[in-house]
Amino acid sequence: MTTLLLGGRVYSAAMPDATAVAISDGPYGVVSWLGADDVGRRQFPDARVVDLDGGFVTPAFVDAHVHVTATGLAAVGLDLRAATSRDDVLRLVGDYARRQPDGLVWGHGWDESRWPDPTPPTTADLDGLLGNRPAYLARVDVHSAAASTALRAGVPGLTAATGHHDQLPVTADAHHLVRAAARAALTTAQRREARVAALDLAARSGIAAVHECAGPDIGGVDDWRELRALPHGVEVLGYWGEAVASAATARELTDDLGVHGLAGDLFVDGALGSRTAWLAGEYADAPGCVGNAYLDGDAVEAHLDACTEARITAGFHVIGDAAVTAVVDALARVVERHGAPAVARCGHRLEHLEMVSEAQAALLGSWGVIASVQPNFDALWGGSDGMYARRLGPQRAGRLNPLALLASQGVPLAFGSDTPVTGMNPWESVRAATTHHTPGSALSARAAFAAATRGAWRAGGVRDGVAGTLAPGAPASYAVWDVPGGLGALEVAAPADTVARWSTDPRSRIPALPRLAPDAPLPVCRQTVHRGVTIHG
Known part of the structure; x- marks a missing residue:
């Protein structure tokens, strides 16, 4: 049986003008066709028809960093x-x-x-x-x-x-x-209620999958095992933040815990707000303080070396410039030992990566290291009067979260919320990336949306070329949205302070997205579907 959704608008680079999409039923739903309503009715006369009633269909989001x-x-x-x-x-x-x-x-x-x-x-x-x-x-x-x-x-x-x-x-x-x-001190019932509430919130937000960044100092092993065993429509990809020193230990740990890698919040340092991010120079508002180093260069290198040998994703929580330098230098030694292709095939990832230089970004891009970043950090703490400026001074603060720099150097981007640190609404992350406080650091809405969908699947090891898109053969993981102002309010936009790399003329057949200006109301999720199964709405 085929389900035909029509009467709306479909976000798809494969068919930018599509108003209808056909989904093949089965154990896993798959996108089988996109196009115009009348063509769809003729091509699938026996389909189950769903009237979108002006709804906007996009690939479902993936949150690449959650707790x-x-x-x-x-x-x-x-x-x-x-x-x-x-x-x-x-x-x-x-x-x-x-x-x-x-x-x-x-x-x-x-x-x-x-x-x-x-x-x-x-x-x-x-x-x-x-x-x-x-x-x-x-x-x-x-x-x-x-x-x-x-x-x-x-x-x-x-x-x-x-x-x-x-x-x-x-x-x-x-x-x-x-x-x-x-x-x-939390009871089993409290923990379960909390997990269900969080995953329900994800589904209501148009999110089909999340990357849980677990670890000994985050929720502990019991929390991860309980979460992994919880039945829910939102897919949970787990990462465990514990350092290892041998390939055998890496394999044993990932097999025992059932995680996708020894990455996520494996702390090299802390956070700028708490003055525990590891800096090369002192904090502007705390003379003599340079933050905390939880792993030294040797431990970072040993972990990367072990995971690369085992072909397992490694990664770290890394924010301060001294922490970034320690990780990049360790990566360089591992690349010298194993070769760049061996490193790239592991899909190593760095969480946050807030203080990275152009030279470091170029190296990370050449090694295929993924940046799992949180654009909402800039929205909350960026700007001349924000927390970053108070902690670091305006010059250093202006170089934080350089999304455009990372993208320009070929570093694959995946967006996450780090919830509960910031809200889970993925449109807020996309908007924050397009309205960066620092001139020249913003992304286009198209690139930001890709980082919150395709990029996040790729960061989770799904590299089939179609996950996170709506194209023939792609998994039927999608969300239906009510767009403020209706479908006529969709637009193709580029950051105001950069040169667009494609035409924003509607006739250019670039897929349009909702308006994401700071004062614009965001889309509201009507339905979320993951691999053909409705998980919300």
Whole structure:
């Protein structure tokens, strides 16, 4: 049986003017045809017809960097991203504690860099509000957290750990210890509710697959195993952030955990907001501080070498320029040993890659190393008055998240949200990439959309040439959207500060996308389908 969708608009480079698409039923749905409504009716007279009623059909999105359980905990619990001050955080915590009078208070998302008074919540603040109740409140970047005495008291070795402070939020090793204690206080039911909520949110957002960046210091092995066993229509591709030193260990670990690679959030450094990203020079707002190095060059090289020999994807969380240099230098040594083709076939990937030079980008492009990046970071923290400028000064901040540079040097791009750090709406990521704060760093909407669809599938090891597109033979993974202003509002646009590499004239047959200006309302997902199976709508 064939399903014929008509009466809308289909985003497809294979048929830019298509208003209809035919899907072949079977164990896995496949796109079998695209074209005009009347032709489709004649060609598939016995098809099941679905009237799109002006809907816009695109390939489903893939989020290339998520933390499913943490996202769900924020979605069903205490989300602090909207807090405007320390007092506002405490008000939200108090309201939540009254609604949920028992157990751990788990919150996420406060960001003091956006407050008029950048004073974070203290241990005394939480103790005065909650008494002897355990509380864990992660900063937005999840590289530091405020914690109550009741939670801290149950963490052996905390006071001796790097990053410990009695009153201020804990960072580095101290944060990892506190976070592990908070995770242990969650019940099985709480974790499952959170995961289902997060994956349901992904499906409602037009996302068919996510890359879970798991690891010992993220959610722990039990969290990953439980997520992997959870039945849900959204596909979960797992990466495990644990360093290895031999090919045999790499194979054993990936086989045991059922992950796609030893990559994702394998921390070389931390985050700029928490001042734990590893810098070559000191932070502008913290003299003498250069951040944290969690893996040295030798450990990075050993991991890359082992995974390359085992033909397994390796990768790292890498943000600061010193961290990027350590990884690129280690990659160069591994390329010298194994050859660039051997490195490229593994699909090694770097998460975030915020402070990369042109020379480094050229090397990464020549080695086929994938950049899994988060355009929303620039939207949140870029600009002359943003967190980046305060942490680094305007000159260094202006070089962060250079999307156009990476693309120009042939580095394959995959977009992710790093949810719960930023929101999961993929159109927000695409828009952020097209409206970059730094002149010359933005991408065209077409390139940004590709990074959130085809590029993200490629980063996950799917290199069949059609995944993430709507073309004959492609998997029927798609989303149907209501576009503000209707189909007539679709446009072909290029960044205002660059020369377009293709015509934006409608007659050029370049597929059009919704308007993505900063003030434009974004499309709303009506239906999400993954391999022919409806997972939302």
